[in-house]
Amino acid sequence: MGTVYINARCKKILYLLLTHDNYMSLQQIAKETGVSKRSIYYDLCKINELLTSYHIPELEVVRGKGILISAENKKQIESIVENEQGEESYIFSPTERVKIIICYIIHNPEATYIEQLSDYCEVSRNTIFNDLRVVVNQLQDYNLTLYYESKKGYHIVGDVIRIRALFFLYFNTLLPLFDSGVLTFIKREDLNIYWSKLKSIEKELNTTYVDGILFSLSALLSVIYNNSTDEPYFPNLKKEELVKTTEFQLVQKYFPDLKETEQTYICLHLLGSRIAAPTNDIFEDNSNESVYEITKALVSEFEKIACVIFEEREELERALFVHINTSLYRYQYGIQIGEDMTDDVIREYPNLFDITKLASKYLEQLVGLPIPDNEVAYLALHFGAHLKISRSLNEQLRILIVCVNGISTGNMLKREVQKLLPHAKIVDVVAAIDVINIQEICDLVISTVKIKSVVPTITVHPILTDFDRKTILNHHLVAKRKQLMESDALFDIIKKYVNEDDYANLKLDLSKYFQGNLNGFGLPFSEEPLGLIEILAEDRIQITSKTFSWTEAIRFSGKLLLEMNSIERRYLDNIIAQIRYYGPYMFIAPGLMLAHAKPEDGVKSLDVTLTVFQKPVQFSEFHEARLIITLAAEDQEKHLKILKDIMTIFSIQSRVDEIASLSTKESILQYMKHIITQK
Structure with a gap:
């Protein structure tokens, strides 16, 4: 048996x-x-x-x-x-199978047939056929085509750089399977040879690449050696500058059998896989002006989608310009940059990530390729670092932020610490190598890397976790100051109800109370942001068959917010003034307007309403509203989940008409809840 x-x-x-x-x-x-x-x-x-x-x-x-x-x-x-002690073979998920099929076809120098894919993935031919339909759709995002020829099997047709970019991107995500021995269609012995050479290059460069990058590049080298007939083409490349780089000379030294175009390709990966790659030296720089225009347009797109206005917009544009200018060619070649913090960003800032991903669609149209999630995560950190923090308090504790080298990561950390400790003063954000004589400028250091310092230091992750936040809040320098402030604030509230003779005892009791309950200060950051469905009840929905001018429609849509005491009347005046000045820019889809103004224009509390106009409202010759969502955002962050839900619901254009055709508030709510729940 x-x-x-x-x-x-x-x-x-x-x-x-x-x-x-x-x-x-x-x-x-x-x-x-x-x-x-x-x-x-x-x-x-x-x-x-x-x-x-x-x-x-x-x-x-x-x-x-x-x-x-x-x-x-x-x-x-x-x-x-x-x-049962039988075979414990790993079963690939549908998503893994699609990535594996693409990498398998690209890597295989011979013909690839259904039977091979079926046997390798241990599924039926029908399952592989279904997977191939998904493969075709994913390839279309990269302007690539899955082609089948009799006796030649399946192969992927299109620009060789895009094919390799897709392989590099997907193999990098499949690395855990390869490391565990599950992914076997690529010979580990070959990869070890290439990896050893790349590690030698890394050593001679006296640099360190992120874990996994060199191994994925080894797999890419395997593709290059297997398919030596396809050569990449590099427009705008300053070849004379590239050949001067140490990277190129080392690639020639360790991979002398590669063609010069392939040596160039590997060199670009080595240069681009570092955060501060000197791309302006190796590519024509006559596009800087257009890149800056792209950057400005991306910021405008984010502002439009997120319903925010960046007060330090020029500073944000400059930071994004530096990042995008060095990243455009990375997008094209599928080069991975720096430490992949995608999972951390999605976990800690899911709504910010989703809004950034929507704004990045603009970039995708220009580049002609999907923007990888790790790049979206870096863009999200830039945007997040410049969102205004509401209700700052008096500055007391001086804090220095230290990070390895990433400006976007450091600025985002600065913002999170400031939000966590609104009473503190963030004196600066510096790289670890610049930490010298800091005892004169700060009382506390919060660092993403371990450093030696006479000043008390808290080491945290680049993306703050809940444990990091608790560690900061419970640090004795923070806890003592926060205890004193909370105690004084509560004393000021209570003292009006107490005799003056009891002030001293009251202060003492409050002080004792807060000393024994320091952990309680960790509660605020665990609050979940409210989504559309959590706020939008039947009392915040209107259905009207009346005829309105566009100004009347704005006021009618906002009257529920006035009745709820969520806004002042001037908030609606500002929305109308904005539309008069800029035109109907608040339309986020045909037939759908997201009416909003700035928090300081009269918002009292976060709220949202929906008005259905059975007779569409004309805003211009080309814009008419069947639905108006009126949003009151009290700061630049708390409403992001609401926006994410709105984008989810109306990601399919027909849903505007479907909601507009519903006759009851209850059916509208049920319709929206169903979509959000499914998502």
């Missing part, structure tokens, strides 16, 4: 069936496991072989119902599954 084994997906199918008391259809099982019904049939054959070897009745598929395991058989099967 036990000579028959089952893999991880077969075990998952058994677990699904064992935990169901009713029939489970093959369609349900296929959906849960992410494969086709045919793959499920194959897996059932393996499962039945195992059950037969243990003299247990085979699983039967009842027509029109599915599979149901009897209570008696469940006990036997459970004991087998618990003791």
